[in-house]
Amino acid sequence: MTRTRSDHRNVFRFATVFLAGLSLLLMTGCAWAGKVFSLSGPQSTMVTEGPVAKAQWDLFMVTVYVTTFIFIVVGSVLAYAQIKFRAKDEAAEKAEPPPQGHGNPLIEIGLIAASVILLVFIAIPTVRDIWYTHDVPEAEKGNALDVTATGFQWWFKFEYTSEMVKLPAGGEAPLVTGNELVVPAGRPVRVHLRTIDVIHSFWIPKLAGKVDMIPNRANFLWFKADRPGYYYGQCAEYCGESHAIMRFRVIALDQPDYDKWLANQKLPARTVAAGAAASAEQPKIQFANYQINDGHALAGSAEFDANPLAAWHRMQAPEAGENAALVAQGRKIFQEKTCVSCHTIRGHEGMGITGPDLTRVGARSTIAAGVLENTPVRLAQWLHDPAHFKPGNKMYYGGYVVQEGTGFNATWKQNFTLNDTEINALVAYLHSLK
Amino acid sequence: MSALTAAGHHEPSKFHFYIQVAMILSVVTGIEVVLVYLPLPKWFVVTSLLTLSAGKFMAVIFYFMHLRWDKVFCTILFFIGLVLAGGTMWALLHLFAADASKPLTAAALEMARLAVA
Amino acid sequence: MSSHAATGPIDHHHDHTTSTGIPNKKLLWWAFLASDCMFFGALISTHMVYRLNPPPGNAVPTQVFNIELTSFSTFILLMSSLLMALAVNAIQRGNVKSTRTMLLGTMFFGCIFLGGQVYEFEHFVHAQKMTLSNSIFGSTFYTLTGTHGTHVAIGVLLLGMMYVRTFKPANGGGLFMNFAHLLAICVTFGVAFIWFVPGLIEVVYGLPIGTLFQRAAIPLAVGAAGLVSLFWLGRSRGAVEFGEKNAVDVEAIGLYWHFVDIVWIIIFTAVYLLEYL
Amino acid sequence: MAEALAKNAYTGGAHAPAKKATFDLFARPTAKTGLVSWLTTVDHKKIGMLYGGFAIIFFLIGGLEALMIRTQLMVPNNRFITAQLYNELFTMHGTTMIFLAVMPLNAAFFNLLVPIQVGARDVAFPRLNAFSLWVWVVGAILLNVGWLSHFSDALKGFGGAPDAGWFGYAPLTSRTFTPDLSTDLWVLGLQVLGLSSIVASLNFIVTIINMRAPGLTMMRLPVFTWMALVTSFLLILALPAIAIALVEVMMDRNFGTSFFEVSGGGQPILWQHLFWVFGHPEVYILILPPMGYVSEILPTFARKPLFGYPIVVFSGVAIGFIGFGVWSHHMFTTGMGNVATAAFALATMAIAVPTGVKIFNWIGTLWGGQIMTRVPMMFALGFIWMFMLGGFSGVMHAAAPADAQQQDTYFVIAHFHYVLIGGATFALLAAIHFWFPKFFGRMVPEFWGKVSFWLIFVGFNCTFFPMHFLGLNGMPRRTWTYDSNMGWNEGNLFATLGAYLLGIGIFTYFAVLIYSYFKGKVAGSDPWDARTLEWSIPSPPPEHNFAAIPTVHARDAWWYEKHHKEEIAKEKAEHIKAEESHGGIHMPDQSWYPLFSAFGLLVGAYNFAQIHQPLVLFGNQVSASHLPLAITGGVIMVAALYLWALEGPGGYHLHLGPDGKVTESRGDH
């Protein structure tokens, strides 16, 4: 290769132009590029809303400072060496080799010592924060709220172990909710982490780092929300087909709001008074077209995203124009279509525990573990074809069967078929459960 | 090969030595078995058991496996594995003995049963 | 390498063709044993971890175990180790005949050990109702001791192969004989440990000896036939290729065999004895 | 013997007929070219090439899987592929890249280089080496055969490719949650790959320790060979942990035990410990050989010996050793308790020190040198920069409380792709480019090499740098799809475009190699003016590597030889004479049995994976279970091993004629 030298130059020229072009691209699309590094999404770990997350973020920044410092020092020396000692031309390459030096123990030991010292800067806060983030500080223990969270493939159950409710059948049991955890702001919350099947992980980025829910282990974490707010949570350990969309929400409320919410929760399921817009005739279909036609866009509407906490508050009040007959019909279908075998609606029918508790599903801001906004249309779509939104979800019956000639195969079937009218009634019913 | 035999580069026989080692090993095994039944403090029995079996272990590798007469490198090689395996076991046992690792068992069994249901 | 081995006097602690003086095979086996430490380390850890916090419904080890039998097995394995050491000692002195005897003896004791284990497993499963799957103790215990047993069985097979190799004629040929010989060994020893040793143990625990012979006339006959052919095939058949130069081969298998023994030393203490405290 | 000498002028095709073996079913293969020569080869160079070829194919397949992953994530709420397929893709992408691409590529270089660098003619156990290779192939087949189910309904029984993630956390791998065959095949595939690696590593340990040329003391070994030694040790000591863990899952799945089954009192967390006891040393298994390549390439192109050789070697050993004590840093979120968490966090940080030492010494090597920025050098420099960045994010993870926010997010993905691609892969690309002339006798054009470097460098950073921010912004890994309101859209789009660019770069790189294989400028034996022994022999190397086993006088043996020509020439001539008087150059014979026993293993393992399933052939049930076939496989394997043992190493001799011609002879001397 006799053209080597000029080849080099060509490539470097090419690379320079390329890099220049790239940075130009970045600069012209500045706004866009800014968004590439947009760091304040609803699950951002940088926007901390509680002491645990803050301690974790601050520690992270310590590591960033230390390593950036090292990078600048080491990187500069490396860059300098690369430029300074480059053979400038062919002649230089062919020249006598440089002195064949073998090393310098003093420099080595010095650098090792420096590395160790720099690591100490990271190690000390690390150890301190391991203890801090582990459990509720001693001083606040008395004020802490204990909740048990249980992971299921692919949703979460929450039990308020200190808040007992009367069961219709007699006796007491802890208050149970699903997929939305409501907590008082400003008070520490200790979440005991359990799972019924595989490993899940409980993570509310803005409030606290994750801790795993591991079968046969008594894990827990704690967090505190500095102020009322609506926080995104996510399962953070791969748990099977729909792990990606195993989500939940944490809603932090003022103490008075929280008390109000709690009082309401403890009541049995809400029944719509017969008088409300009673109508003997066949109930009208409220939304003729619930077919899934909006692609796959999940999550909330723009309005919802703008202020999810407000959206949540709106969900708490009964909807206008409730149709008591339709609701009653929905309640009946809920029984007939075997929904009761998996879902509990405390005070109404149902005692299933393999699906989320639906006693107040109408007051949730999302359904299907944070995947869909809880609008009538969305709920209808969910009932129409849950697997469309959550592949493999367990709102099915069936099992794994051996198919002839091919060995194992999974054939899950939906255990209920609902027509439009039934779905319509069910939606009215479920939305009446506030 | 016959030339070799003539050259007489034989090992000195260790026949009797091996038998003695084996006898000692058997006796130690006997002591171990008896030890667990003696009314001695637990820590003492555990320590003695561990020391005795370590002693047996060493006797076998150094005499029967002739590490004692081989290049030290063989010893080093084997001890790399032994030390790492021992260290890993030690760490695992401590990890699982920690309070945080107490299994939920009873409750967990209950849950597992629910999940199957 | 092999071409050099024959050119100089054999020094059993030094191989002049390698950089360290340690023969390649020996080094390979020592490295493998280092690795095997980790295998058993992981297995024993698993067992101990579950002993730390036994779940309800676990079998109670001391009720299951039969410590006399296990102590006996431990002794037997020690004796096999002794014979193995003697086999190496013999071949290093060029004594092929004695090597064969010692190898057979090692295999024999190894098989008694295996027979004891077969009895033990069978007894645990049937009399003590501890199976592989009905308690975690069963799972870890059988897997650990079973893996060890598999090591012993592989060791017996390797010894058998080594044994028949000592008959490989100096002038070539003999593949079929070699194969037949190995088969005879497998049959004989297979019968010995799968049937006869457990049976004998039963006798010790009260089975009338007559019943024992009645129950298993056929396996016994097969075993006897195997034994006879073993003797016949094991007669002197002229010059053999095997000799002092193969000492390192025997030694290598010996290392493996002794290792299996030391693993048992640990298992005996950690899995059995400590339970009695 | 003189006759033999006269008859067989070695022309590459002609060879001495094998001696009628006494203990042999099959005639011993002697072909030097053609398919049989590759299937039966025991030559470390051919084995190395086979490893390399297979590994590169799998690297491209793994890359293709990555591109599908990136395409799916390009825009929010994408439905390019299903959740199920996505899960299979990332599982197999991780498994493939680690076990079927980077590890075997390293194995390829061990094979190609180690024997030559230690001045030997082959590895210590040539047939065992071939066995490792074919067993590896068996593992690769078992892992990937599940993909077939996507191509035809008749093959649905495979249940798809494995989908439990590359670290297959229990209890997701139990029958309850992944009932299909894919997980069984994953378990057995990994088991078989582990077997291959252990056997290969034992071989290299013996080779490096025992087969060194005269004068080649341990402290004169090339750094790459040192790293090969440390890596081999890591392999034999780390793999048993996962082997046992895999046995335990296999037992849980097939034989009703409850190692990880909660219903029987098992603790799934134990799997994590056993996996990472292997898994963490594994990442050093992936990076130490690359550190070795870089330690060879930098001195060559800086024309200076490696700075602080003893410390570089020692830090490699230290990394390997400390690497065994940090596994739980992958488990900071499992609630281990404060003391354990703190201990593992500190131990993990400690690893930064020996790693830093290496970086400092590489810079020291450049300092005062005469740097020639050839393509391998550019990749090597790229390695230093990128690996350093990846190492820093590693240290960020080591701060356990901070890791609680990062674990299982794209921040981790960014970390390990920086160390695995920016580190391991860059160094491998450097190594391929560097040693290509040696083994194929052709130069790779500099210009196109540099183009591919820049494409890869820029593409790589565009792909993975934004992932740090995606992670900090809360994007979890193993996410098949995401919502549009999370602030991740732009970062993902950018990363995907970067991945395409990276793909083009990788494509260019290999396309250029293929071009050079046919059309490249012919390379001399030492095109780079390099320093270690492999450059002292012709390109491509002859089957016996060295005409005379070299005597090593200094660390960079070949550099020394180049500067002491007369003295060395005299020495060589003497060695050649001495060896010929001993009967010539002894070479091991080829053998069928490694291949046969691996075939038995394939049959056995494949059927063992589905042991309880009815055996169905062409739509008819043949047997109630696969047991008969599993046993058949086992018998084939054992029989092949037995015949292998009886066959003996065999061997023949090469003789160097005065005219440089090589002749072959057989028979005893």
Ligand code: HEA
């Ligand atoms: C080649 C592979 C490789 C290498 C070399 C490393 C190197 C390191 N890794 Fe990485 N790691 C992986 C591959 C690798 N890792 C993979 C694949 C995973 C994810 C597995 C999975 O979950 O799928 C992972 C995950 C992982 C985790 C778990 C993250 C999580 O899941 O939560 C952690 C935590 O501590 C970690 C730490 C480290 C550290 C401290 C190093 C150190 O060795 C780095 C040391 C290097 C430097 C620090 C740079 C140079 C040093 C200097 C210039 C000196 C001065 C510096 C200081 C004093 C700081 N790694």
Ligand code: HEA
């Ligand atoms: C050495 C290891 C290695 C390497 C080299 C790579 C390479 C790449 N990886 Fe890898 N990755 C892992 C190891 C590796 N990865 C591991 C261990 C995981 C975790 C898995 C798990 O969670 O279980 C992971 C996970 C992972 C994820 C996260 C998935 C998720 O969690 O949901 C992503 C996402 O972007 C990704 C992307 C990429 C990309 C774009 C490349 C690119 O560098 C690829 C570049 C190569 C190409 C683009 C190929 C180009 C080839 C052609 C164009 C020709 C094709 C032709 C033929 C096949 C004939 N990887």
Ligand code: CUA
């Ligand atoms: Cu639950 Cu992921």
Ligand SMILES: [Cu+2]
């Ligand atoms: Cu790690």
